[in-house]
Amino acid sequence: MAPATVRRAVAGAASALALALLAVAGPAAPAFAHNTVIDEGPAAESTVADQPGEVWIETNDVLLDLDGATAMDVVGPDGRHYATDCPVVDGPIASVAAELGPAGEYTVAYRVVSADGHPITGDHTFTWQPADGAAVAEGTAEPVCGAAATAEPGAGADAGDESTDAAASVGGDVVWIAAAVVAVLGAGVAAFLLTRRRPAPADPADAPAADADAGPRADHASDDR
Numbered sequence: 001m002a003p004a005t006v007r008r009a010v011a012g013a014a015s016a017l018a019l020a021l022l023a024v025a026g027p028a029a030p031a032f033a034h035n036t037v038i039d040e041g042p043a044a045e046s047t048v049a050d051q052p053g054e055v056w057i058e059t060n061d062v063l064l065d066l067d068g069a070t071a072m073d074v075v076g077p078d079g080r081h082y083a084t085d086c087p088v089v090d091g092p093i094a095s096v097a098a099e100l101g102p103a104g105e106y107t108v109a110y111r112v113v114s115a116d117g118h119p120i121t122g123d124h125t126f127t128w129q130p131a132d133g134a135a136v137a138e139g140t141a142e143p144v145c146g147a148a149a150t151a152e153p154g155a156g157a158d159a160g161d162e163s164t165d166a167a168a169s170v171g172g173d174v175v176w177i178a179a180a181v182v183a184v185l186g187a188g189v190a191a192f193l194l195t196r197r198r199p200a201p202a203d204p205a206d207a208p209a210a211d212a213d214a215g216p217r218a219d220h221a222s223d224d225r
Helices: 003-031 158-199 208-225
Strands: 037-041 054-059 070-074 086-088 092-097 104-113 119-128
Touching: 037 119, 054 070, 054 104, 070 092
Parallel strands: none
Antiparallel strands: 037 054, 054 092, 070 104, 086 092, 104 119
């Protein structure tokens, strides 16, 4: 095989395998980027004078609406719970209906699941200052949506485990494809070196020509003697 042919074959194989590597590794990149909270309502550290009706957070990507994985609660200054329903996920937004009680600082606690399956927990506070005579809620001693509404950091670990397994699987594919690229390139280099070292075959047409050239010189030498 000519050196140029070897080089073209190696380059083609390397390009094909590189494209396959990008096809596997490309979709894996977003899998490692967890959602982040970009907005909330009522805003953190803000003061509100009207019943908000609901509290919400917005992230930079869609959230997974898995059964029992999303939790959101509103806890008042008296330690009671003021979320009146279970949380709802709508694209990148998680929200929960709420009616506030006595004036003071309220904490919004949440647990949501990123698009990559990783659970995110957090909280923020705001201050409630109702006008005189405004209707206020009594709240409940326990979350209305059960234990899931406590938004504890340890909850939702199963989703995170699934994400880790998926990432490990993708990582294994990348390793195998990278190894294949290295193997093909190594084989190509070896073939190229062998081709360079192999002596060119003798041209049969050269032998008679050499004999013919030698004939007159030999006869002339005989005549001299």
